[in-house]
Amino acid sequence: MNDPMNRLTPEDDLQLKTHSILPNLMTPQGVWVFDEPLPKETWIRVNEHLAAGFGSRRVRRTRIPFARDWWDTPLRTHPVDFDDRPVPENGYLDWIWEKGEVDLDPYEGSVYRLSVSPTAAGGQIISYVVSHVVLDGLGGILAVGDTVARMDSDAPPSRTESAGRLVGTTPAQRRRRAHLADARGQLKEAGRGMRQAWGARKVKLRPRNPRPELPRLPLGNRWIPSVTMAEISMAEWNRVAAERGGTVNALYIGVLVGLYGRIGRVSDGDEVCVVVPHSTRVDMEDPRGNALSSKAIWVTYREGTKTDLGEIRRALKASLSESDVENKPAAAYLGAITQMAPQFLVPIAAKSTKSPELLCSNLGNLPQVVAGIQGKRAKVAFGLRMAATDPDNYRRWEAGLMCLCGNDGETMIMQIAGLDPDRFPTRESLEKLVVEEFNEWGLHPTFWG
CATH class of the missing domain: 3.30.559.10 (Chloramphenicol acetyltransferase-like domain)
Structure with a gap:
């Protein structure tokens, strides 16, 4: 039925x-x-x-x-x-x-x-x-x-x-x-998922870079994640991307890999796992509230020099052509079983949850219909608000850096969230690193106050 x-x-x-x-x-x-x-x-x-x-x-x-x-x-x-x-x-x-x-x-x-x-x-x-x-x-x-x-x-x-x-x-x-x-x-569906999980039992995810335990700052039992909004001219962004042989998206990821490297969680030559979300929404009639999936690419951090945008372009292209079946771990097939899990198991499962090292979401050119109302245009930004909580939670999740951006054709607005309490303890510390990395590329961000 x-x-x-x-x-x-x-x-x-x-x-x-x-x-x-x-x-x-x-x-x-x-x-x-x-x-x-x-x-x-x-x-x-x-x-x-x-x-x-x-x-x-x-x-x-x-x-x-x-x-x-x-x-x-x-x-x-x-x-x-x-x-x-x-x-x-x-x-x-x-x-x-x-x-x-x-x-x-x-x-x-x-x-x-x-x-x-x-x-x-x-x-x-x-x-x-x-x-x-x-x-x-x-x-x-x-x-x-x-x-x-x-x-x-x-x-x-x-x-x-x-x-x-x-x-x-x-x-x-x-x-x-x-x-x-x-x-x-x-x-x-649960039975089908278990059979698929058994078939994928040999698929292994690459291990992420471990989060160093030190430094550990005295931040009390409630920490507000360090978040800023940065504006950059699209003309400047496009020029730098072209000069470096990359695309708008490749430059976006490359700059953030460099920013991530500056906090000391990876060393020269290490590969950073970059999570790139993408929508699975079918059309405007899709009733789903959440319709997201993601791809993970690995990008080499190069200390003292700029990230190779060609490497990023190749990694993005390869991720799109790779078969999901060949790269899906067993756990990815267990959605129906997870949905059946009783509530008392949720806190137990949550203890092993990890946040991405680096998440880069690009909404692209935002639809004009959301850029104003009744003929009046506005400056528009979209992001994710991360809650204040015990900094030990963010440490346990090994949270790193998260960025969402969108543009109106003239200006890119990026929400950059530093989620490692010991490396981005304040908004000011985050913005200082953003300026250093962006200036290295010839980019000149301005920040919302």
Whole structure:
């Protein structure tokens, strides 16, 4: 039978399990800075559209063993957070961090919040933060894009006519029958996954570079990850990429490998594992909240000189042509089994979780539909807000460096997050290393305050 419910995928379930241990550890966040303010009524309407849209959903739990949870419409959403305190230009990053601190509840449906403040320069700054349980970064862009498009066409908020229709709901009848059918399907999928895992038992992942235990700074029991926003001219970026025989993306990875090498976690000649996320979203009708996969490439760090962009281009090309079947480890086939795992096992499994050494996500040229509203253009940045927690957590995860970027054709804006507390203890220490590495390439970033 066709399932009448939009079920959580293994990727959704992974985010939900993470949320159960460390709520809102990693939340997608979009930021817009307008030169001129829009009236409060406009943002109230935007919020009404968001509340009926693609990102407004909640998790419904099933009592049928092995059946998956499903998505439904929310019980409650957050109102717009209007904060009338003017934000100075050198206070944007602190404001972004503050507005990302919000209780997002995937079971209730209060999974996003829109915040609005005036800028000291007479403009307006906007934050849209959303739970990673319900949306990945591109999903957030799609939710915002659909809202802006409907606002610009003067369409009313509508769950049935907007992308919110893809979320699904709960049928009035035959729910138990649907759950039993899903449970049978999941058991079959688990069996198939176990057979595939057995076939992949000899596939081994390359070991990552170990994180040195020293230095270990006295940071107390709560550390805020060091995050900055850097702007760079696309003309300058394209020129340097061409001079070095690389592409925009190869230069992006090359510069970040050099930055990673500067913190002392790898030595000259070591290969850094770079995780490059990519979307698996099929089309605009894809109902999945999280639809991401990733490729890992290995790039040689060269102390005292620049990363070889040709090596990166070859590695990226090879990663696209490699067969996933040949390179998938056994654990990658066990999504259905992981989704069935009882909650009490989650903290045990989480103890062995590792964060990427270096994650580089490039959103490319952002769709024009998310670059403004009702004819007013804005400076736009997207990133992931990493929560403050005990620095020992980030040490245990062996977290390194994470970067997300996008551009409007003229300017690239990069969110760079230093997640190693002993090597990026403060934003200032991160920005100092960014300037040193970027200047080495002939790049001249400016930072948000």
